Amino acid sequence: MTILCEPAARAGQLSPALGGDVRAAGTLAETRRLLASDPVESLVVVGASIDLDEALTFTSALRLQRPAVGVVLLRDVLDVVVLTRALRAGVREVVAQDDLAALVDACARSRQLSAQVTGVPQPRPDERRNGQVITVFAAKGGCGKTTLAVNLAAVLAAGGERSVCLVDLDLSFGDVGICLRAEPIRTIVHGLGMLGHVDAAGASSLLTACRPGLSALLAPVEPGDAERIPAGLVSELLAVLPSMFDYVVVDTPSAFSEHVLAAMDSSHHHVLLTTPDVPALKNLRVTLDMLDLLSYAHDIRSVVLNRSDAKVGLSMDDIDRVVRSDIRAHVPSSRDVPISVNKGNPIVLDLPKHPVSEAIARFAREHVLVEPAVAAAKSKRWFR
Ligand SMILES: Nc1ncnc2c1ncn2[C@@H]1O[C@H](COP(=O)(O)OP(=O)(O)OP(=O)(O)O)[C@@H](O)[C@H]1O
Ligand SMILES: [Mg+2]
Structure with missing residues (x-):
């Protein structure tokens, strides 16, 4: 404006x-x-x-x-x-x-x-990226969605080697800003005036620069603002952001809201999280069945097991029986994760050799990173 x-x-x-x-x-x-x-x-x-x-x-x-x-x-x-x-x-x-x-x-x-x-990149008019949208979701709260989304975004940005935008779709209780120690001066709520005509310059004005290569679209902070955000604004932003960034990582609330479905529709990759406990596994099973029902392709899906080493009486066989699909990453449990959150620095940046960081970096390398040529070929996203 x-x-x-x-x-x-x-x-x-x-x-x-x-x-x-x-x-x-x-x-x-x-x-x-x-x-x-x-x-x-x-x-x-x-x-x-x-x-x-x-x-x-x-x-x-x-x-x-x-x-x-x-x-x-x-x-x-x-x-x-x-x-x-x-x-x-x-x-x-x-x-x-x-x-x-x-x-x-x-x-x-x-x-x-x-x-x-x-510090937020603004693409030149002649430059269009074929960014990949990755939505991180779990139907049970507290599984580690924000932890994974923030650390995955930081790994992908690789200190500025690539450009990444982290979108906080947990509109009511989003804590991406806290995890990155980013002040929420600009948030998605300032995009309301752009509804129906979001463009790259407008989207860029909503972002907060967090680390080299890493920008964030933060969640609203004022009570009641979350309810003012229509799902259509999310779809519009997720249509524009991939033309500006190599990767767009979306953190979500633990409910199949219409905003989450808008993000799923706009995504090239669904990362579904669980922890090794019966309620989280049951919710993952329901999520997988729901995604099947909505006809999302299986090959854009990755299941990630967070706190995979927690000794809670479930064997890997028990877990596999419920998940019924390949688990693409096992992220161990460590008290260094909440410590990094309290410091406001993602563990992958704070302690890159930590087993948690290595698990997330391996997942990014083996399952998320795509060659630019493949990204161009995959530029058409999944629509139900
Ligand atoms: N691998 C891990 N080891 C230890 N603690 C972890 C790990 N992953 C996440 N946590 C901690 O678990 C808590 C919940 O994690 P997080 O906020 O990422 O979950 P969430 O799924 O985003 O929760 P919500 O549904 O409330 O948004 C946080 O305190 C986080 O630091
Ligand atoms: Mg969260």
């Missing part, structure tokens, strides 16, 4: 050139109010009829308070004095007010710069 600070009569001529969603503000005070209510906004265009001194005072303050927000200034006449003062105040570009092509270019450059400041 863009905020255009210009009285209504002139704003009408400029808005079409800015493309996408433009919110008009008649004054700088109104612009401040709009910015305060929208933590994901990244661009303000200040029109030629706004007083220069006021515009520069506004920009200097904004540069400190919200460094990711760019200001593009329009002026009737471009002279050296205006350009020098604007530069000193932190204006990103000054454009002649009748040069609409230059305005479009300046806005695009400013958005790119904002994306770099927030």
Whole structure:
């Protein structure tokens, strides 16, 4: 989105050139109010009829308070004095007010710069990735979905070698932000205004940079916000994010909500978790039967056994009898896992040689990572 600070009569001529969603503000005070209510906004265009001194005072303050927000200034006449003062105040570009092509270019450059400041990658218009969507699900709570999703995403990002987006679909109780020590300033709830027209720039404005190569779409934090997110927004985001990232990993709540089904529909890979106890195994069996009933393909499925070494009186034969499909990873139990969560650093980054980290890295290597050529061939996802 863009905020255009210009009285209504002139704003009408400029808005079409800015493309996408433009919110008009008649004054700088109104612009401040709009910015305060929208933590994901990244661009303000200040029109030629706004007083220069006021515009520069506004920009200097904004540069400190919200460094990711760019200001593009329009002026009737471009002279050296205006350009020098604007530069000193932190204006990103000054454009002649009748040069609409230059305005479009300046806005695009400013958005790119904002994306770099927030650390979230913004693809170039000519660049489209064939990202793979991986949904991690378990119908019983506490099986380790978030632990696996966060660590899998960190392994896949490989310190920035690949680009990964972790999506927290546990909309009511999501804790991806806590696990990565990421502040939830931008969350999926800020995408509500984009419903029906989510694009890469919009999706990117919702993300939080967490580690090199790893961004996250965080869950809402305010009570009641989870209920405002329609499943359609999840489908739209999961249609756009794979064009921006190599991998999109989705953490889920432990219920077959319509949001989870939207994620399953958009996924190339379903990772189904269980622990070696009867309730979790029973729920996994129900999940597998449900996925069969919904006609999802078997070959996009991986079953992962978390806390696989827990001595709880069940043999591997007992477990295999219930699961009736190949278990692709055994992740051992360790108190270092909750310790890493409390530190806000995924165990695969904190202790890469730890047996838990090695089990997750092996699973990623053998069952999740795909060659770019295969990713392109698999670009058509599974739809029921
Ligand atoms: N392999 C493991 N060894 C030890 N503790 C683990 C392991 N996996 C997960 N845990 C711990 O179990 C608890 C639940 O894990 P996690 O939050 O990942 O589960 P979840 O399935 O996402 O839960 P919820 O359904 O509440 O979202 C956490 O405290 C986590 O640290
Ligand atoms: Mg969880």
